[in-house]
Amino acid sequence: MKNTSGTEPANGVWSTIIVRTGVKGLPITIRSEANDFSATCYTGTKLEYGGGACDFGGLWPGKYIVGIDGAGIAVKLFVDGQGFAEITFDRQ
Secondary structure, three states: OEEOOOOOOOOOOOEEEEEEOOOOOOEEEEEEOOOOOEEEEEOOOOHHHOOOEEEEEEEOOEEEEEEEOOOOEEEEEEEOOOOEEEEEOOOO
């Protein structure tokens, strides 16, 4: 995982979290710890990041839980409202 965000909220609402899996069509979910925000993207919709990728943009500062829907695999991370993060879910 790569994350350019600092440890404190910044002045912005445009953080982006990029998720890569290498597989097209997987539903990826994001949920905010602070409120009721949740969303789903499908891998393969953001070819600029690779064939099995999608992203969530325009994120407020805060902690988010990002995972492969239904797989029981998730990552918790903080974005500051200006930085971006990259998560790769890969088979071991």
